[in-house]
Amino acid sequence: MQVVKVKDITIGEGRPKICVPLVGRSVEELVAEAQYINALAIDVVEWRVDFFEKVDQLASVSEALASIRAIIQDVPLIFTFRTAQEGGEREISVSDYVALNKTIIRTGLIDLVDVELFLDKTAVKELIDEAHQHQVFVIVSNHDFTKTPDKEEIVSRLKQAQAIGADIPKIAVMPRNRTDVLTLLDATLTMHQQFADRPIITMSMAGQGVISRLAGEVFGSAITFAAAKKASAPGQVSVDDLRHSLELLHQGFVG
Numbered sequence: 257m258q259v260v261k262v263k264d265i266t267i268g269e270g271r272p273k274i275c276v277p278l279v280g281r282s283v284e285e286l287v288a289e290a291q292y293i294n295a296l297a298i299d300v301v302e303w304r305v306d307f308f309e310k311v312d313q314l315a316s317v318s319e320a321l322a323s324i325r326a327i328i329q330d331v332p333l334i335f336t337f338r339t340a341q342e343g344g345e346r347e348i349s350v351s352d353y354v355a356l357n358k359t360i361i362r363t364g365l366i367d368l369v370d371v372e373l374f375l376d377k378t379a380v381k382e383l384i385d386e387a388h389q390h391q392v393f394v395i396v397s398n399h400d401f402t403k404t405p406d407k408e409e410i411v412s413r414l415k416q417a418q419a420i421g422a423d424i425p426k427i428a429v430m431p432r433n434r435t436d437v438l439t440l441l442d443a444t445l446t447m448h449q450q451f452a453d454r455p456i457i458t459m460s461m462a463g464q465g466v467i468s469r470l471a472g473e474v475f476g477s478a479i480t481f482a483a484a485k486k487a488s489a490p491g492q493v494s495v496d497d498l499r500h501s502l503e504l505l506h507q508g509f510v511g
């Protein structure tokens with residue numbers, strides 16, 4: 257099993273790493289959020305740039321990114337444009353998505369980029385190559401905000417992400433009942449133990465799925481997303497509560 261080493265953080269080893277998304281709409285909001293998050297001493301920051309009001313202006317995105325980096329300093333940073341069809345804030349054309357991500361990959365200011373598996377195969381491959389040429393790790397992600405696909409389908413999507421060259425395959429699904437949460441956990445463990453040769457990230461969203469955000473070390477999910485001031489997806493718990501739960505499960509798990 258390979259791990260992903262980003263700055264001082266090793267993803268895929270020990271307790272799951274805590275990632276907090278920045279969801280500010282303006283530079284002022286982003287700066288305030290980044291300062292707030294800094295005090296929480298978390299492992300990874302994600303900038304959800306689809307929340308940013310000037311996301312269609314590449315120069316503004318780069319400037320905002322520089323401001324964020326100046327505050328968080330050496331904390332690993334994920335750059336994510338989450339498209340509307342996967343639960344994000346806005347729609348984007350494939351060409352604009354590629355242009356935005358390529359521009360930001362080339363800044364040298366990000367450590368990881370999130371690329372959506374089902375966007376467009378050529379675009380996904382192009383972005384993975386671009387990222388790897390610039391020493392940026394790639395999370396290849398998929399989200400289902402309405403349901404939980406069956407176990408075989410979840411494993412198959414994670415395998416597709418791995419096969420296309422993701423450093424970290426990821427899936428987020430919505431449970432309709434408790435069995436769906438078990439399906440996600442079961443798929444996670446199977447992928448982790450039988451097929452993955454690298455870290456993966458999975459979660460079952462909303463209230464019923466919270467357990468999946470705590471139990472990553474047990475079932476094989478390497479990063480868990482927590483809320484600081486505002487959640488970026490349903491079911492995210494606060495950093496302090498999360499840290500405490502991860503520690504409890506870690507103690508139990510490693511004995």
Ligand SMILES: O=C1C[C@@](O)(C(=O)O)C[C@@H](O)[C@@H]1O
Nearest residue numbers: 277304336428461481488489
């Ligand atoms: O994909 C994910 C996971 C997430 O959707 C969650 O459910 O925590 C939150 C998003 O910000 C992130 O990009």
